[in-house]
Amino acid sequence: MNKLAEDLNQTILTNAPDVFNMLSPLGKELYFPKGILSQTAEAKQKATRFNATIGIAKEGAEAMHLPSVMKQFSDHVPNDLLPYAPTTGKPELRNKWMEQMLIKNPTLNSKSVGLPIVTSGITHGLSLAADLFVERGDILLLPQQFWGNYNMIFGVKHGATVKHYRFFSQNNGFDTDDLRRTALEYASSGKLIVILNFPNNPTGYSVTESEAKAIRDVLVEVAEGGCNVVAICDDSYFGLFYEDDVCKESVFAYLANQHPRLLAIKLDGATKEDYVWGFRVGFITFATAPANSKVYDALEKKTGGAIRGNISNCPHLSQTIVLKAMADEKYLEEKQQKFAIMKARASKVKETLSQEHFAKVWTPYPFNSGYFMCLRMSGIDAEEFRLRLLEKYGIGVIASGKEDIRVAFSCVEENDLPVLFEQMYQCAREM
């Protein structure tokens, strides 16, 4: 094992022994390499005469560039777009995201969490969390409705075994009882990975504040019982909360700094929050109990090593453009306008689906947030329904499991939503 990895492990073992035990074999091996990276960083500070360390091309103080590239931007200089970004992201963007995270999640102001590390989108954050903390045979708890890519990231690529709990309770809330039952059932394995994805893909459900607290209590109970818990909050759709009783903070805010055997990881990003899906700007943030800056630093270095050994660094131009947008005086107002459009669509879906005749063919799952909502079809095969709807009506929806249909109201105009569901109803009636 590399000496740098051993040093990081010793730091984590000394200051957060339970977190050390959560590390996968790969997580233990990871370190942030010195060599070129640290020598370049040193030269950046001290090479006042000539700096011949840099792995890019320069003309004078400026990054070498093709005008055919630069002219596609309105007012950026080459150095802000073209060079490699630091492995863990642009410091200004990391600080700005942290500042916003505290505003969006007031509960975090009384907590102490690591500085967000830039990832190349939120999937990359999931992948990094898996690199550090998931090894073959680890149990991953997911609700029955979940984003299919978790299977690829955690199952295929990292060998986790997925166990499901019921998403919805009988009173149409989040089924914390079944989460608790399932978590306790598998707690004897000594380690649980739990992904908490609210607003949820595919259901569009977000927990209430009391449900968020109940989730926290369950995970603390499991940790208290001796089981290590890696709780990954996938906050991809954060902020798109449409109803009053929905918890407006990430569950991460409730899980942070709660128990030594409960490591909370927040994954979020500009992807959906700022409508820049293809930019690939996400973040990963750690919270241990007690909070410890040495542990955060060690986890950051291991995460940096995992990024370096995977994609070297995340897109610089995307980080710069998001940072500049966030600093724009119109930014919050523009986001509010888009939020209003999305919320109006969600309301229109609810209003439309409240019509009685629809109950003959489907039952909507509870939804209150995000991009999507799901219907449980009544005695109709979801895939057959999807195909018929597509072929005969020219309408595309997602068959998500044997009986569930996912509708992305994020990409249908408010006025079209009643027609959409009416056509879906007609199609279902024919089957």
Place this chain on the structure above:
Amino acid sequence: MNKLAEDLNQTILTNAPDVFNMLSPLGKELYFPKGILSQTAEAKQKATRFNATIGIAKEGAEAMHLPSVMKQFSDHVPNDLLPYAPTTGKPELRNKWMEQMLIKNPTLNSKSVGLPIVTSGITHGLSLAADLFVERGDILLLPQQFWGNYNMIFGVKHGATVKHYRFFSQNNGFDTDDLRRTALEYASSGKLIVILNFPNNPTGYSVTESEAKAIRDVLVEVAEGGCNVVAICDDSYFGLFYEDDVCKESVFAYLANQHPRLLAIKLDGATKEDYVWGFRVGFITFATAPANSKVYDALEKKTGGAIRGNISNCPHLSQTIVLKAMADEKYLEEKQQKFAIMKARASKVKETLSQEHFAKVWTPYPFNSGYFMCLRMSGIDAEEFRLRLLEKYGIGVIASGKEDIRVAFSCVEENDLPVLFEQMYQCAREM
């Protein structure tokens, strides 16, 4: 194992049994998921009325967007920058890159290789190649001078065991004899991973045409002897060839379609070729023998699965901007101008280093291409030299191993190069 993975494996086993044997356990498990992705693709074709499959937000036919983001671009529409790019990359860019690859490597016109798949930079291509083909204990052959990140990607993250051969022969060429000796020594393991990085980081050396052919002959001999060979051509610095006798084509062009037990993988990208380091636009291209489109399709699907389960997709805006630059009528002329600057710097380095007094303190390694050149210090510790040069002279260089110093002439002006080396000489003389 997923049924889709089994089907891909069967295709590869039937049409390229040796390539099947090269797959790592993870490589065998990988598949391109259906579900949301294929349903969305189907809807894109057929959902003429409403398409509620898409995981982004839209207003009318346009991606929802913040003006504070879009105004940072000069003349792009939201749909070309903001939505997710396809997992394996924008088709237009893949085709354009292929077209250019054939122009840059005329030998490939008589070969048949897969369509380049977009990666998030060239490191990501290395990482994907490792996902598919490298498992714990595999032997990776590298020359004594090599890019340190290969250790992290192949060693730490995928468990490969690195074995080194001498880079330079006594007549200052590439040491194909030592490559051959080392490859044959480890051929009994049944599988060799070989990374061929020309122009090389850190030495700045590229092989001649006869050396490229000799490398091909060595690898074919090893394959013929019964050992599987995964030959990875890291062409990051492709095109920056400064001398007449340097081979102007990738070694990949010589390795493609040569032997059933020799899989050739080409990794290249816009990163250095187009001076867009932070954009993260790379490509991975496969060549089997005999060429087989079913095998290429299966490898593409496995690569797509590896991308999906790691970062979902690669930055869309970067792909669009590179594609548009490549289509610009000034593009080739602009690249030629930058090439001329880089070549003039390389010539100035050679001219400067030809002065006799320098021989007292160092010996330059052969170089003829790329961003860098290396000096072997004579009886001076490289790290001590680096630190002294930085502290006393304000000059930054990289200590690369115990006695080697890497100088990036890519980021020093031509006129400054004589002063740079003179100061380095003075510093060395003081030690």
